[in-house]
Amino acid sequence: MISRSPPAPAPRYAEAGGNLKIILDRIRSACGGSASEEDAIRDNIRHTVEQIRNNEVVARCRAVVAGAYYDIRSGVVSWR
Numbered sequence: 001m002i003s004r005s006p007p008a009p010a011p012r013y014a015e016a017g018g019n020l021k022i023i024l025d026r027i028r029s030a031c032g033g034s035a036s037e038e039d040a041i042r043d044n045i046r047h048t049v050e051q052i053r054n055n056e057v058v059a060r061c062r063a064v065v066a067g068a069y070y071d072i073r074s075g076v077v078s079w080r
Contacts, residue, residue, distance in 0.1 A: 026047075027044050029047075030043050030044045030046075030047030030048070031043045031044050031047075041069060042069075042080060045067035045068070045069060045080045046067060046080065048067065049065055049066070049067040049080070052065045053065045066079060066080075067079070067080035068080060
């Protein structure tokens with residue numbers, strides 16, 4: 001039998017560093033004024049899609065970028 005330690009708790013925002021802090025800062029800037037969790041998710045998707053579409057390489061390749069939300073509880077994907 002293999003004994004495993006419980007996973008370490010996720011760092012709080014104030015403790016986050018490196019790439020995690022960069023990601024959290026971007027999410028926070030995209031969702032700062034959101035009224036609800038659902039609005040924050042929608043705002044983050046919209047902001048991320050906009051950033052990717054504005055990328056020079058993506059624009060030059062004429063790639064199609066679409067946002068989606070996967071609900072892990074229901075298994076449903078909602079295209080945004």
